[in-house]
Amino acid sequence: MNQYEFLQALSSVINQYDWDYVNNRITGVARRGKAKGLVFNPVTAVANSFGFGVYPSTKRGTERAARVLGLTQELANAVYSQSNRGHAQIVRGKMLNTLFW
Numbered sequence: 001m002n003q004y005e006f007l008q009a010l011s012s013v014i015n016q017y018d019w020d021y022v023n024n025r026i027t028g029v030a031r032r033g034k035a036k037g038l039v040f041n042p043v044t045a046v047a048n049s050f051g052f053g054v055y056p057s058t059k060r061g062t063e064r065a066a067r068v069l070g071l072t073q074e075l076a077n078a079v080y081s082q083s084n085r086g087h088a089q090i091v092r093g094k095m096l097n098t099l100f101w
Helices: 003-012 042-049 059-069 073-077 086-100
Strands: 017-022 025-030
Touching: 003 042, 003 086, 017 086, 025 042, 025 086, 042 059, 059 073, 073 086
Parallel strands: none
Antiparallel strands: 017 025
16 A cells, blocks of 8 residues: 555545544544544554554554555654654645545
């Protein structure tokens, strides 16, 4: 799965989570199902919605979910990027546009 496909998949699961953006972290709380009330980030949310299981919203859980989805390591780590430079910032900006606008 490339960046475009990931953003398309993310846009299809937006309504299944209550999204929030605090301290450069994008998190979503599941609204329904077995995972109701659990906290996800965009990568783990897509993996959960596609039926690959529940992965914790930690760095390790995100990397495992990314591996299952076929995402690159850089794309998966863009969720945790703290800098305002480079590719990670662009990817995080696209995720924010997808989720909040």
